[in-house]
Amino acid sequence: MKVCFLGTGAMVPTKQRNVSSVLLEYEGEFILFDCGEGTQRQMNLAGYNRTKVSRVLITHWHGDHVSGLIGLIQTMGNIPEPGTLHIVGPVGTKQHMHHLVRAMSFDHRLNLDIVEVEGVRPEVVVETKRYVIRAAAVEHAISCLAFSFEEKDVRRFDVGKAAAHGVTPGPQMGRLQREQVITVGDKEVTLDMVTYLQRGRKVTYVMDTSVTDNAIRLAEDADVLICESTFLSSEHQDKAEEYGHLSAKDAAFIARSANAKKLVITHFSQRYFDTTPLLEEAQSIFSNTIAAYDFLELEVVRD
Ligand SMILES: [Zn+2]
Ligand SMILES: [Zn+2]
Known part of the structure; x- marks a missing residue:
């Protein structure tokens, strides 16, 4: 079980960072958290077969989290026997997808299975023999979800x-x-x-939001909490609150409150070329923090 950060920047791609997407690989299955512009090329560069993506978990419909979907869908439909891509997103996702797939001209060969989630409280949105995925609503300018991938105990x-x-x-x-x-x-x-009971591993993905109870509930005891950290609190806490984003301090507060084991901060504003100040700010509250960068791969291990 590992995660690969395909994009770690907020809002616009820069020379250094692509926009949001994290790939989770579990027993040969590829699950994407968000799919910003250029995600399929990032997958290609990182050596992941794009046609093997089984699920895309969409936090919200701001462009930097979804604008890579249509390209990925075309590529996935371009193989001899395209299967089904399972998409989970907030309310409105079916309508967005309806427009998205009609906006371009191509053979619609890939089957799309779309589930919309309200997530007033954390709820199970996917369950297989080996894992569950939970989602919960967080607080942003538009409907936005956070997700947890939870391996079952064995x-x-x-x-x-x-x-x-x-x-x-x-x-x-x-x-x-x-x-x-x-x-x-x-x-x-x-x-x-x-x-003996082998504890399942857990990865939680929290993107654009203010500090909210649902993010903390969802991240409870996570082995890895991937959390947006758009701003540096000491400089721009006001901006974070105004735009419905988290500062590095907020991300660390969520990790500590949730008793997460490791925090990975990401989704950095383009004003931070060097993320060291954000990392130091988060570490002052939650020491086991690292700052993501594009193509960072992280093995999710039990302690
Ligand atoms: Zn964003
Ligand atoms: Zn957003």
């Missing part, structure tokens, strides 16, 4: 404990898994005695 055999209880790998373990309790010799062995 029960695993502790080989040492199993051996100590005389449980052999293979059919016996399989039977224990099915029946929860088996008899080994003259003893009963339960599943709990020879297994």
Whole structure:
């Protein structure tokens, strides 16, 4: 499980940074958080096959978060057997998509599955065998969502404990898994005695917003919190509040309040060529912070 930052700038692409998109790779599946202009080229440069994207999670319909969608959709439809692209976004996403795909002339071969979410409270918007994705509304000039990708906990055999209880790998373990309790010799062995719960990993993505409870709720105990940090609080806290954005200090406050393990700040205003001041400001409140840059790849590990 890893994330790759495809764009780390706010509002406009610069020579140094593209606009918002983060790719999450999980067991061979590619999930995009946002898809700003140029995202598919960034994927290409980073070595990710664009036709393998299965889901796009859209925070909101400001251009710097969605203007790469149409190009990606055309590219994904350009293979012999295009499948389905699952899109989750705020209310209004179906209408935006309706206009978007008609704005250009091309063969619509890719199937689009679109889900709109209100997210008054954090809610599950995708569930598979291995993970859930939750979304919640945050506070911006227009409807905006934050997302969490949460791997499910998995029960695993502790080989040492199993051996100590005389449980052999293979059919016996399989039977224990099915029946929860088996008899080994003259003893009963339960599943709990020879297994442990492997905690699932969690990545939370919070973009354009003011500080809000839903962002903190969604980021609770996240292994990695990816959070916008458009401004430096010591210079422009007023601007952050006026435009519905977070400062580096706000991002760190959310990480600390949510008990996140690691904070990655991103979505920097173009006025910051060097992000060191933002990083230092965030670190003064939440020490395990790093500043993202384009093409940064981060392995999401359990501690
Ligand atoms: Zn933005
Ligand atoms: Zn915005």
